[in-house]
Structures are given as structure tokens and as C-alpha cells.
Amino acid sequence: MVKRYRYIPVLLTDKTIYLLSFAILAVVPAILQETFFVGIIAILFAAILGLYLLGSLKDPYLMVVWIPIGSYLGYFIVLFQNAVIPFSLFQIFLVLSFIVFGLNFFLSRNFHLRLTGHEMEWSLFFLFILFSLIYSPNRSEGLLYALRLFFLIGMVYLLLNTIRTKQQLTFILGVVVFISVILSIVSIKEGLLNKEAAVLGFLTSGQKIISRATGVQKDPNIFATHFFLPILLTASITLNRKIHWSKRIIGAILFIILFLGIISTYSRSGWIAISLSLLMMAIWFRQKKVIVALFLLGVLILLLFPNYQFILFNLIKRFFGVFTGEIDESSRVRIYLGIGAVKMFFDSYLWGVGFRGFPVVFPKIIPPQNTLGVVEPHNIFYTILAELGIVGFLIFLWIIGKILSTGIGVLKHPHVREDEYTMGSALVITFVAYLIFYQFYGGGLFDNNFWIIISLIFCLQRLRWNPQ
Numbered sequence: 001m002v003k004r005y006r007y008i009p010v011l012l013t014d015k016t017i018y019l020l021s022f023a024i025l026a027v028v029p030a031i032l033q034e035t036f037f038v039g040i041i042a043i044l045f046a047a048i049l050g051l052y053l054l055g056s057l058k059d060p061y062l063m064v065v066w067i068p069i070g071s072y073l074g075y076f077i078v079l080f081q082n083a084v085i086p087f088s089l090f091q092i093f094l095v096l097s098f099i100v101f102g103l104n105f106f107l108s109r110n111f112h113l114r115l116t117g118h119e120m121e122w123s124l125f126f127l128f129i130l131f132s133l134i135y136s137p138n139r140s141e142g143l144l145y146a147l148r149l150f151f152l153i154g155m156v157y158l159l160l161n162t163i164r165t166k167q168q169l170t171f172i173l174g175v176v177v178f179i180s181v182i183l184s185i186v187s188i189k190e191g192l193l194n195k196e197a198a199v200l201g202f203l204t205s206g207q208k209i210i211s212r213a214t215g216v217q218k219d220p221n222i223f224a225t226h227f228f229l230p231i232l233l234t235a236s237i238t239l240n241r242k243i244h245w246s247k248r249i250i251g252a253i254l255f256i257i258l259f260l261g262i263i264s265t266y267s268r269s270g271w272i273a274i275s276l277s278l279l280m281m282a283i284w285f286r287q288k289k290v291i292v293a294l295f296l297l298g299v300l301i302l303l304l305f306p307n308y309q310f311i312l313f314n315l316i317k318r319f320f321g322v323f324t325g326e327i328d329e330s331s332r333v334r335i336y337l338g339i340g341a342v343k344m345f346f347d348s349y350l351w352g353v354g355f356r357g358f359p360v361v362f363p364k365i366i367p368p369q370n371t372l373g374v375v376e377p378h379n380i381f382y383t384i385l386a387e388l389g390i391v392g393f394l395i396f397l398w399i400i401g402k403i404l405s406t407g408i409g410v411l412k413h414p415h416v417r418e419d420e421y422t423m424g425s426a427l428v429i430t431f432v433a434y435l436i437f438y439q440f441y442g443g444g445l446f447d448n449n450f451w452i453i454i455s456l457i458f459c460l461q462r463l464r465w466n467p468q
Contacts, residue, residue, distance in 0.1 A: 053100075056100050057100055057103055057104055057107070058104070059104075060097065060100050060101040060104050060162045061162040061163060061164065061168055063093070063096055063097045063100045063101075064097045064100075064101070064158060064159060064162040064163070065168070065171070065172060066089075066093040066096075066097070067090065067093050067094055067097055067155065067158075067159070067452070068172050068175075068176060068449075068452050069089075069093075069172075069175055069176075069179070070088065070089030070090040070091075070092065070093040070094075071089075071090040071448040071449055071452055072176050072179050072180065072226055072449065073089050073090075073179065074088065074090075074217045074223070074226070075088055075217060075218060090448055094151065094155060097158055097162075098154070098158065101158055101161070101162065113157065113161060114157075114160050114161050114462060115157075116156065116157070116160065116406075116458050117406075118399065118402050118403070118406075121395060121398045121399050121402060122153060122399065124395050125392070125395045125396060125399060126146070126149070126150065126153070128388060128391060128392050128395060129142075129146050129149070129355045129388070129392075130146060132351065132352060132354045132355045132357075132387065132388055132392070133146065133354065133355055134354075135351070135353075135354050136353070136354025136355050136356060136357045136387075137353070137354060137357050137360040137361060138354070138355075138356040138357050138359065138360045139354075141356050142354065142355040142356035142357070145355070145356050145446065146355060148446055149445060149446065152446065152448070152451040153451070155451055155452070155455060156451060156454055156455045156458060158455075159452070159455040159456070159458075159459055160455060160458050160459055160462060163456075163459045163463075165463070166419070166420070166463050169423070169456065169459055169460060169463065170419070170423070172456070173229075173233060173423060173426075173456075176229060176230055177230040177233060177234065177254065177258075180226060180227055180229075180230035180258055180261070181230070181254055181257055181258060181261075183226065183261065184227065184257050184258050184260065184261025184262075184264075185257065185261075187223075187261045187264040187265065188257075188260050188261060188264050190264070220265040220266060220267055221265070221267040221269055221270060221441055222443075222447075223265050223267075224262050224265040224267035224269070224270025224271075224274075224437075225270060225273075225434065225437055225447070225449060225450075226449065227258050227259075227261050227262040227265075227270070227274070228270075228273065228274060228277070228430050228433045228434065228437075228449075229426065229427075229430045229449070229453065230254075230258050231255060231258045231259060231262065231274060231278075232274075232277055232278070232281060232425075232426045232429050232430050232433065233422075233423070233426040233430075234251045234252075234254045234255040234258060235251075235255055235278060235281050235426075236251075236281060236285075236422045236423075236425045236426040236429075237250075237251030237422055238251040238252045238255055238290065239281060239282065239285040239287040239290055240285060240418065240421070240422055241285075241287075242418050243418065243422065259274075262274055268440070269437050269439075269440035269441045270437060272436065272437075272440065273433045273434070273436040273437035274433060276433075276436055277429050277430070277432060277433040277436065280429055280432065281425065281429050284425060284429070285425075333371045333372060333374050333378075334378050334379075334440065336366055336370050336371045337362070337371065337374070337376075337377055337378050337379070338378075338379065338382060339366065340362045340365045340366045340386075341358070341362075341377060341379070341382035341383070341385065341386045342382070343365050344358065344361055344362070344365065344386040345382070345385045345386050345389070348389060349389055349390055350389045350390055350391060351388070351389045351391060351392075352384075352385070352386060352387045352388040352389035352391075352392060353386060353387055354387060355387055355388065356387065357386075357387050358375070358376070358377045358383060358386055358387055359375040359376055359377075361386075362375045362377075363375055376442045376443075377442050378440060378441055378442045379438070379439050379440070379441075379442070380435070380438040380439065380442075380444035380445065381393070381439065383442065383444075383445075384396050400435070403431065403454060403457065404428065404431070404432075406457060406458065406461050407424060407427060407428035407431065407457045407460075407461075408428060409461065410424045410457075410460055410461050410464050411424045411425060411428065413464055416464060420460065420463075420464055423460060424457075424460055424464075427453060427456050427457050427460060428457065430453050431450075431453050431454065431457065434447065434449075434450045434453065438450075
């Protein structure tokens with residue numbers, strides 16, 4: 001039972017909140033000039049929402065749990081879509097969670113915050129970013145991105161201080177898998193089972209693909225990253241011999257559905273990241289044969305159906321195209337961006353060109369027509385090297401190493417339980433998968449799901465070392 005704080009003001013009682021919510025939103029039907037039935041529904045919804053908000057005030061987890069859900073729903077629902085700054089579900093739930101947690105923090109008079117133990121390196125990295133804005137050619141945009149990074153780091157502490165039981169963590173992971181399975185089924189139908197798109201891709205030697213699944217994202221590459229955690233979690237369940245066979249079978253079925261989902265995105269960066277991550281997972285559990293068998297099964301299914309052989313042809317071509325640059329312009333653009341980053345680094349190797357300075361400096365080094373107008377970096381490491389120099393890069397490597405050390409420390413705990421080991425393996429390797437993916441794509445520092453994975457690693461560590 002959720003503890004009721006006796007020091008919360010008298011006005012914030014269940015009855016008062018219920019009546020207040022009822023009274024305020026009772027006028028909604030009149031304002032919207034809707035029917036009486038719709039008005040009743042709106043009133044009931046408002047009453048339930050009011051009670052839920054009150055409950056989240058007493059236990060912020062009830063609000064915070066929606067942050068990963070909103071993030072994995074992407075742009076499924078967007079408020080004020082035509083505005084200058086549209087609001088996604090993730091942004092709405094993140095802001096509400098900060099407000100609810102802040103109110104709970106002060107009203108409960110419990111001024112204790114759990115820390116990660118990584119505050120020194122994170123503070124140095126963020127302060128260096130602010131320092132680089134002094135000489136950055138893109139100062140205004142850099143400040144906005146710095147604030148965005150600040151709130152994402154704050155989200156880590158938000159989740160760390162509200163996820164208090166292993167059941168709460170398990171629930172979040174379960175919901176993420178459920179959402180991803182639904183999205184995967186839709187993506188398979190719209191992508192892999194689109195015969196016309198497969199034939200067109202074959203006729204153009206893989207250069208034209210019209211059926212790339214984007215799901216709840218605007219970019220199929222970003223959508224592919226949504227499958228990293230659920231794929232690796234179901235793989236971890238399937239490969240763990242100590243888990244009951246019935247759960248392993250369910251895990252294998254969900255794994256196949258999710259794996260087909262990421263294939264439907266035709267994201268080469270996503271394929272490379274998940275392939276290497278699954279290889280690491282198989283080595284970790286000493287189950288390489290299972291991964292190979294599942295892979296061969298998928299290839300066999302495609303070969304048995306002539307209509308889908310075109311899909312297999314496109315998959316192979318696009319996979320190797322990211323390394324050779326021979327398939328399409330996007331692969332060659334990555335090479336030009338890398339060359340520009342190297343030149344930028346040698347011009348200012350110690351401090352870099354300044355946070356978010358890459359898009360401004362790059363066109364001065366390489367003509368934009370060579371990259372089809374693309375000026376955003378497509379590699380998280382050379383981005384930091386170019387913008388923050390050796391100093392920022394070393395701090396960043398320090399942060400990455402500490403996070404990996406934290407996750408591996410949970411797995412090597414002498415009293416780690418099987419469910420903790422399964423979740424921990426999935427989270428740590430998912431973190432690595434994101435690092436691999438962002439060697440071929442840009443925006444890694446500002447990926448919501450990437451920071452959620454980091455948050456859950458710290459949550460699992462705290463629950464392992466301090467279950468109470």
C-alpha cells in the first residue's frame with residue numbers, strides 16, 4: 001500500500017482532488033459543444049485522471065513509468081503538431097514527472113536523493129560543453145542541445161529515485177516488449193510482406209526501397225533502435241539455460257517477431273548493431289549454436305517462398321553497402337562526413353570547434369553538394385572529437401567505461417539472481433548496441449531510449465546492492 005504523507009496539505013486529499021477535477025472539467029462539454037454522452041465520458045475521465053494524479057503525487061513512479069512508454073511510442077501521438085515545438089508523449093510525461101517528483105520531494109520532506117556515483121565525470125562533461133559554447137560557431141543551437149542533454153541526464157536520476165522494486169523494473173521492460181511486438185507485427189505487414197516494394201528493390205539492385213517501416217518514428221533508422229532492447233531481452237531469456245523451458249519458447253517466438261520487425265526497417269546501421277550484439281549475447285551465454293540456428297531458419301523461410309527471395313537479396317546488398325559505399329549516396333555521404341570530422345579535429349585537436357559546431361564548420365571544409373546537403377555528423381565518437389577535442393573525448397570515454405563497469409558489476413555480483421542476470425545482460429548489451437549503431441548515425445547523445453537504457457542499468461544496480 002502506498003504510504004500517505006500526513007504532512008501533505010489538507011487541500012490535497014482524495015476527496016478534494018476528485019471534486020476539484022470534476023468541477024473544472026465539467027465545463028469541457030459546454031466549451032466543446034459536444035453531446036451529453038461525450039460530456040459524461042469526459043467528466044468520468046477527468047475524475048479518474050485526477051485520482052491518478054493524486055496517486056502519483058504520493059508515489060511518483062505512477063507518473064514516471066509513462067516516460068519509457070511514451071518514448072517507445074515515439075510520435076504515435078503528437079500535441080500541437082503544427083506548432084514550432086510539437087510535444088511528443090515522451091516530452092509530456094517527462095515534464096509531468098519532474099513536476100510530480102518535485103512536489104513529492106518537498107511535500108514529503110524527504111530530501112534524500114539517490115546518486116549514481118558518476119556525478120564527477122558527468123559534471124565535467126557538461127561543464128566542458130558549456131565552456132565550448134564560448135567559441136562555438138553555433139552557440140544558440142548548442143545551448144538548446146545542452147539543455148536537452150541536461151534534462152536527459154536529469155531523467156536518469158528521476159528513474160533512479162522512483163523505481164524502488166524489481167517488480168516495477170520488470171513491468172517497464174515487459175511493457176516495452178509488448179509495445180515493440182505490436183509495432184513489429186505492423187511493420188512486417190507494411191514492409192516485408194509488401195511484394196511490389198520487394199520487386200522494385202530487386203529491379204533497382206537495392207537502390208530504391210519504398211517499404212521501409214518507420215513505425216512511430218519519422219526515420220526508419222531511429223525506429224530500428226526501438227527493437228534493440230526487446231530483441232536482446234527476449235534473446236537473453238531464450239539463451240539462458242536456467243530459465244524454465246516454457247518461458248524460453250515464448251521468448252524465442254517473440255524474438256523472431258521482433259527480429260523480423262527490425263529487418264523491415266531496412267536500416268543497415270540497425271542490422272549491424274543488432275547482429276554484433278546478438279553475437280555478444282550468444283558468446284556471453286555460450287549459446288552460439290542457437291543464434292546461428294535461428295538465423296539459418298530465417299534465411300530458409302525466405303528461400304522457401306520465391307516471392308520473398310527479393311527481400312533476402314536486398315538485405316544482403318544493403319548490409320554490405322554500409323561498408324563499401326557502392327550501393328547508394330547515403331553510404332558515400334558517411335565517408336565524406338568522416339573525412340570532414342578528421343580535418344576538423346586536426347585543426348583544433350585539443351578543445352574542438354565547439355559544441356554543435358560541426359554542422360557550421362563542415363560546409364567550409366567539404367562542399368555541401370558532395371554530401372547532398374547533409375552536414376550532420378554520423379558518428380558519435382568523431383562528433384565529440386571534432387566538437388570537443390581530445391579533452392571532451394577522454395571525458396566521454398570515461399563516462400562510457402564507468403557505465404559499462406556498472407552494468408558488468410551487477411552481472412558479476414556473487415549473489416545475483418537469474419532474473420537480474422537476464423535483465424542485466426540485456427541492458428548492458430543493449431547499451432553496447434546503441435554505441436555500435438551510433439558509429440553509423442548521428443544524434444546519439446540526445447536519444448531518449450539510449451538514456452533510458454542507462455537509467456535502467458543504474459536502477460538494476462541499486463536494486464541488486466540495496467534491495468530495500
